Amino acid sequence: MLIETQTTPDANVLNFFPDSPLTTQGKAEFSDAKTIRKSPLAEQIFDLGDILSVFITSDMVSVTKAPSASWEDLKPQILAEIMDFLATGSDALINTDTPKDDAETIGKIIGLLNARIRPAVKQDGGDIAFRKYENGIVYVELQGNCAGCPYAMITLKEGVEKVLKTYIPEVKSVENYEA
Numbered sequence: 001m002l003i004e005t006q007t008t009p010d011a012n013v014l015n016f017f018p019d020s021p022l023t024t025q026g027k028a029e030f031s032d033a034k035t036i037r038k039s040p041l042a043e044q045i046f047d048l049g050d051i052l053s054v055f056i057t058s059d060m061v062s063v064t065k066a067p068s069a070s071w072e073d074l075k076p077q078i079l080a081e082i083m084d085f086l087a088t089g090s091d092a093l094i095n096t097d098t099p100k101d102d103a104e105t106i107g108k109i110i111g112l113l114n115a116r117i118r119p120a121v122k123q124d125g126g127d128i129a130f131r132k133y134e135n136g137i138v139y140v141e142l143q144g145n146c147a148g149c150p151y152a153m154i155t156l157k158e159g160v161e162k163v164l165k166t167y168i169p170e171v172k173s174v175e176n177y178e179a
Helices: 040-046 071-088 100-123 152-167
Strands: 003-007 013-018 028-030 051-056 061-065 126-134 137-144 173-176
Touching (some): 013 071, 040 051, 040 061, 071 126, 100 126, 100 152, 137 152
Antiparallel strands (some): 003 013, 051 061, 126 137
C-alpha cells in the first residue's frame, strides 16, 4: 500500500494521498470532539495528540498539527493510522444521513472492533471490517484466514457478538455481511 505525502506552504499542514479510496460519501472536515464521531479515521488521528483538524476526501487526508508539534514525530503515526484504517475496508466517513443515535452507536462499534476484536482476529491471520449497522444488527465482513474458516460463525456469534452486546446495549446481533 502506497501513501504519498505533500507539504503545503503552511508548515502546519500535511496532505496524505493513499492509493485506495477512503470514502464514497464526499468530504468532511473535523476540528473538535463532536465532529470526529462522524469519522473513525479522524478520531484515530486526533487520538495521536497535537492535531488541530483533519480534512478527508475520497483520495486525501489533510492534517493540521499544533505549531508546537513535530511532523517528524506525527507523520509516521498518521501514516500507520491511515494504513491500518484502509486495511479494515471501512468507509472513513459515517453516513451523515444516519440518525444521531445510530451515528454514536456506529462510532462505539467501530472503536470496539478496532480496539478489542481486530487484534484477536489478526492473531489468526484474518481481519474484520465493519460494513453497516441497521435496526440493532451489526454487519461485519470476516477477511483473510477468517473468511473461509469453518469456525467463522462461532467467532462471529460467540466472540464478536458477545463482546459488542456486552459493551453496547443497542446491539441486538452480529451478522456476516454478504454483498
